[in-house]
Amino acid sequence: MYSRAYKTLVSLPPLVWVGTFLLLPYALVFAHSLWAVREGVMVHDWNLDNYKALLTNPLYAVVLFRTMHIAASVTLCAILLGYPLAYYLAFHAGARKELLYQLVIVPLWVSYLVRGYAWKTILGSDGVLNGFLQYLHLTREPVGYFLYSPFAVVLMLTHIYTPFVFLPIYAALEHVPRPLLEASQDLGASSVQTFWRVILPLSMPGLLAGATFAFVLSLGDFLAPLLVGGPSGTMIANVVQSLFGAAFDWPLGAAISVGILVITISLLCLGEFLEKRWAFQ
Amino acid sequence: MSAFPANPPQELPAKSAALLELRNVAKRFAAVDVLKNISLNIASGEFLTLLGESGSGKTTVLRLIAGFAQPSSGEIWMSGERLDLLPPYKRRVNTVFQNYALFPHLSACDNVAYGLRVKNTPTSEIAARVEEALRMVKMQGFAASRPARLSGGQQQRIALARALVNRPRLLLLDEPLSALDANLRKQMQGELKSLQREIGVTFLFVTHDQEEAMALSDRIALLRDGALEQVASPREIYAHPATAYTAEFIGQTNLLRGEIRGGMVTCGALRWPSDEADGAVIFSLRPEAIRICADDKRQPSEVRFRAAVRQQFYGGSSELLEVDCGNGQTLRVRVPVGGPLAGEQDFVFSLCDPTRVAE
Amino acid sequence: MTRSSTVRRAPLLALYATFVFAFIYLPIVVLVVYSFNRDGVGGFPPRHFTLGWYTVLFADSSIWNSVLNSLIVAAASVALSLGLGLLAALALDRAGFPGKSLFRRLVLLPLILPGIITGLSLLMFAVFSGLHPSLATVFLGHATALISVATTELFAGLQKLDRAQEEASLDLGATPWQTFWRITLPNLKLSLIAAGLLIFTLSMDEIAVTFFLIGRDNTLPLEIWARLRRGITPEINAISTLIFVSSVALLVIWYHLRARSLGARSPEFLEQLGETS
Numbered sequence: 001m002y003s004r005a006y007k008t009l010v011s012l013p014p015l016v017w018v019g020t021f022l023l024l025p026y027a028l029v030f031a032h033s034l035w036a037v038r039e040g041v042m043v044h045d046w047n048l049d050n051y052k053a054l055l056t057n058p059l060y061a062v063v064l065f066r067t068m069h070i071a072a073s074v075t076l077c078a079i080l081l082g083y084p085l086a087y088y089l090a091f092h093a094g095a096r097k098e099l100l101y102q103l104v105i106v107p108l109w110v111s112y113l114v115r116g117y118a119w120k121t122i123l124g125s126d127g128v129l130n131g132f133l134q135y136l137h138l139t140r141e142p143v144g145y146f147l148y149s150p151f152a153v154v155l156m157l158t159h160i161y162t163p164f165v166f167l168p169i170y171a172a173l174e175h176v177p178r179p180l181l182e183a184s185q186d187l188g189a190s191s192v193q194t195f196w197r198v199i200l201p202l203s204m205p206g207l208l209a210g211a212t213f214a215f216v217l218s219l220g221d222f223l224a225p226l227l228v229g230g231p232s233g234t235m236i237a238n239v240v241q242s243l244f245g246a247a248f249d250w251p252l253g254a255a256i257s258v259g260i261l262v263i264t265i266s267l268l269c270l271g272e273f274l275e276k277r278w279a280f281q
Numbered sequence: 282m283s284a285f286p287a288n289p290p291q292e293l294p295a296k297s298a299a300l301l302e303l304r305n306v307a308k309r310f311a312a313v314d315v316l317k318n319i320s321l322n323i324a325s326g327e328f329l330t331l332l333g334e335s336g337s338g339k340t341t342v343l344r345l346i347a348g349f350a351q352p353s354s355g356e357i358w359m360s361g362e363r364l365d366l367l368p369p370y371k372r373r374v375n376t377v378f379q380n381y382a383l384f385p386h387l388s389a390c391d392n393v394a395y396g397l398r399v400k401n402t403p404t405s406e407i408a409a410r411v412e413e414a415l416r417m418v419k420m421q422g423f424a425a426s427r428p429a430r431l432s433g434g435q436q437q438r439i440a441l442a443r444a445l446v447n448r449p450r451l452l453l454l455d456e457p458l459s460a461l462d463a464n465l466r467k468q469m470q471g472e473l474k475s476l477q478r479e480i481g482v483t484f485l486f487v488t489h490d491q492e493e494a495m496a497l498s499d500r501i502a503l504l505r506d507g508a509l510e511q512v513a514s515p516r517e518i519y520a521h522p523a524t525a526y527t528a529e530f531i532g533q534t535n536l537l538r539g540e541i542r543g544g545m546v547t548c549g550a551l552r553w554p555s556d557e558a559d560g561a562v563i564f565s566l567r568p569e570a571i572r573i574c575a576d577d578k579r580q581p582s583e584v585r586f587r588a589a590v591r592q593q594f595y596g597g598s599s600e601l602l603e604v605d606c607g608n609g610q611t612l613r614v615r616v617p618v619g620g621p622l623a624g625e626q627d628f629v630f631s632l633c634d635p636t637r638v639a640e
Numbered sequence: 641m642t643r644s645s646t647v648r649r650a651p652l653l654a655l656y657a658t659f660v661f662a663f664i665y666l667p668i669v670v671l672v673v674y675s676f677n678r679d680g681v682g683g684f685p686p687r688h689f690t691l692g693w694y695t696v697l698f699a700d701s702s703i704w705n706s707v708l709n710s711l712i713v714a715a716a717s718v719a720l721s722l723g724l725g726l727l728a729a730l731a732l733d734r735a736g737f738p739g740k741s742l743f744r745r746l747v748l749l750p751l752i753l754p755g756i757i758t759g760l761s762l763l764m765f766a767v768f769s770g771l772h773p774s775l776a777t778v779f780l781g782h783a784t785a786l787i788s789v790a791t792t793e794l795f796a797g798l799q800k801l802d803r804a805q806e807e808a809s810l811d812l813g814a815t816p817w818q819t820f821w822r823i824t825l826p827n828l829k830l831s832l833i834a835a836g837l838l839i840f841t842l843s844m845d846e847i848a849v850t851f852f853l854i855g856r857d858n859t860l861p862l863e864i865w866a867r868l869r870r871g872i873t874p875e876i877n878a879i880s881t882l883i884f885v886s887s888v889a890l891l892v893i894w895y896h897l898r899a900r901s902l903g904a905r906s907p908e909f910l911e912q913l914g915e916t917s
Binding site: 002003006007008009010011013014015017018021022023024025026028029032081082084085087088089091092093100102103104105106107109110111112113114115117118119120121122124126127128130131132134135159162163213216217219220221222223227237240241244250253254257260261264268 | 649650653654656657660661663664665666667668670671674681682683684685724725727728730731734735736737743746747749750752753754755756757758760761762763764765768780784787791816841844845847848851852861864865868872876877880883884887888890891895
């Protein structure tokens with residue numbers, strides 16, 4: 001029912017914009033990754049040296065492994081916090097369900113920076129946590145290793161991504177047909193058996209979606225390490241950021257970015273594939 | 282093979298010329314033939330119903346005429362003009378949508394005024410025509426209400442007023458009564474019919490309800506799998522269904538499959554003389570054409586048979602019997618309400634009652 | 641016996657849920673409380689209430705300049721991404737074109753890709769096309785990244801709009817243009833406002849993309865970022881508290897509009913996130 005002119009009119013501007021400011025820049029990242037820097041100047045000299053460097057220099061593998069480790073920890077913690085919370089809201093919260101749901105949503109909108117900053121003030125050696133511990137006489141000296149550690153990065157990112165993990169799990173649990181639970185009990189399953197055999201499998205797509213977000217978003221984060229991570233909490237995106245800053249090696253930075261991009265997109269595809277396998281409806 | 286063409290050349294009522302003509306219209310969606318070569322004329326002032334099961338293509342016909350879809354081949358003409366080349370908003374055709382499609386952000390009166398406003402009708406004229414349209418559907422008191430506040434029947438009336446206020450030459454109604462409950466539906470049928478008579482606008486009405494089609498229409502066009510099965514007046518289509526499908530779709534019937542040989546029709550246990558040529562045949566015999574025969578007087582123009590009553594369904598004003606003529610041949614018989622019946626009875630029907638139909 | 645419909649008590653689970661809520665809210669509470677603490681951030685318990693840090697904040701012109709910069713960028717991003725997002729949503733809803741599903745995924749990419757990639761790819765683009773990093777490039781980055789949010793929110797609104805509404809309008813003689821203004825847009829009004837608020841909030845908070853595109857004029861998050869490198873002051877608690885309060889205020893407005901227009905409870909783009917790869 002819509003004319004060709006109408007369809008062209010609505011499709012063309014977003015296509016052109018996205019092509020120019022999204023697709024072209026991504027293509028540029030890829031192009032840069034095949035260039036080189038000679039004597040502090042970038043030359044358009046097509047080669048694969050950057051990728052060779054990434055594969056041969058163990059430093060990158062170490063940082064990448066640490067990054068994966070942090071991202072996996074964040075994902076696990078966020079699930080351990082988010083799943084029970086979603087379960088409680090979906091099945092046991094009763095009339096307070098709406099209010100509690102809103103309470104989980106609110107922090108999603110609170111600035112990332114504000115929340116990171118808050119953790120910095122809590123974990124610092126002059127911070128609130130050390131003040132609290134000394135107030136209780138649990139420690140005499142300020143504890144230094146709270147801040148500027150992989151632990152701080154995991155804590156901050158867990159705090160940020162728990163609501164993200166909660167959302168799809170809660171949606172999946174809400175969609176579990178309630179008669180199935182009654183049927184399971186009617187057939188003699190205990191609550192625990194019902195959880196493992198009915199509820200968990202049916203909420204798996206939500207769990208996978210949440211886990212994929214948390215992992216992917218943590219993987220590419222560079223702000224948390226800068227805020228609370230310190231040198232021992234450096235992640236792969238920080239390497240990119242420093243190559244684009246002081247170290248000035250855009251081609252190498254671009255190559256790492258392409259690596260992050262490939263890993264991210266593979267993980268998203270894997271997540272989607274697994275979700276489909278777990279989707280029964 | 283049959284002597285009865287499935288889609289006989291249709292005769293328009295003599296008094297008026299065709300308002301709308303579909304000429305060999307076909308529509309394909311994704312390699313499926315939704316409509317196959319439809320030709321149909323609608324006379325000015327006529328109430329024509331497109332009847333068919335869901336998926337038979339009746340709504341597609343409406344969408345082609347309204348302009349929301351383009352025919353894959355064929356032409357649509359209206360009063361000597363090509364209609365199918367015009368965009369929907371240039372066609373003097375209006376639609377009452379299935380779920381009314383009232384604009385939720387506009388009041389009833391603004392909904393009705395919409396068509397006039399977009400054509401820059403003078404304000405004073407809009408006011409007068411909207412008021413007239415609302416009066417016509419007895420909704421003057423609800424001008425300021427939002428659609429969400431109106432009942433189904435009231436929304437239906439506003440949808441009707443919204444279409445009619447534009448004085449269309451042809452009004453398309455897409456199952457407009459299907460969302461209403463049974464009583465309201467009957468009442469709205471009556472109102473629709475008298476409204477149509479009063480204002481004289483041509484109605485093209487789509488429904489899957491054969492009773493509704495019979496009650497309302499001047500003519501019925503029966504669609505089956507995207508092709509026209511039969512186009513005729515309700516009386517004609519009931520009395521002389523062209524095909525077995527039509528006979529079964531419209532009203533109840535007994536389909537008698539048998540053969541003619543040497544001037545005798547044989548359909549299971551039933552036999553009667555016929556002067557038609559030899560061959561396989563199907564007859565439609567309406568349940569109410571069969572009577573219980575109490576006496577022994579045989580008429581040459583009647584066919585008598587004996588059958589056992591198997592089931593008796595009480596229907597208030599009449600009863601439906603399922604009778605067994607032997608060899609598992611069952612017939613349905615509609616009789617006036619009497620007492621319980623059991624065992625074997627004599628039944629009779631007139632020789633002119635079985636109507637020969639095509640497969 | 642069937643299970644009764646009343647909610648069963650689960651005290652352990654309730655306790656755990658309380659703990660999770662405490663974890664989620666603890667940093668925010670600490671932040672707000674210490675913005676009123678005379679002795680600065682750290683130390684326990686906070687002892688002396690003061691509004692002094694807010695006084696310092698209100699006198700700090702470079703913060704307010706950055707707030708103004710952020711407001712300009714956010715307003716411009718809302719306008720552009722809503723406009724393009726509306727067109728993109730219409731295109732996805734009703735036009736068929738080659739590469740449509742690719743386009744859908746591409747539009748959504750900035751939401752799930754690490755901000756650093758969007759940021760530095762646009763930095764390369766800026767250098768490539770001779771643009772100097774400035775508020776204009778920041779705006780370019782925000783608007784491009786946030787088209788995704790506008791598109792998903794408005795697409796959801798369009799999906800909810802009954803196509804028969806537009807057909808009825810054409811049927812009644814309105815041209816496609818009239819139909820767009822009189823039927824399509826009014827029906828999308830609440831979705832548009834809700835999407836606008838969301839984009840505004842996200843742009844005001846954005847940091848990862850901005851990081852690479854900023855010139856001499858800081859946005860508010862980058863001004864805070866720069867100060868964090870110099871050390872922690874309660875003035876930052878004060879501005880963070882104000883950001884928190886305004887985010888929540890916008891969220892409350894957003895939630896009411898959203899509930900009225902779509903009846904759903906979480907933003908569409910979050911629900912879309914799972915199906916974008």
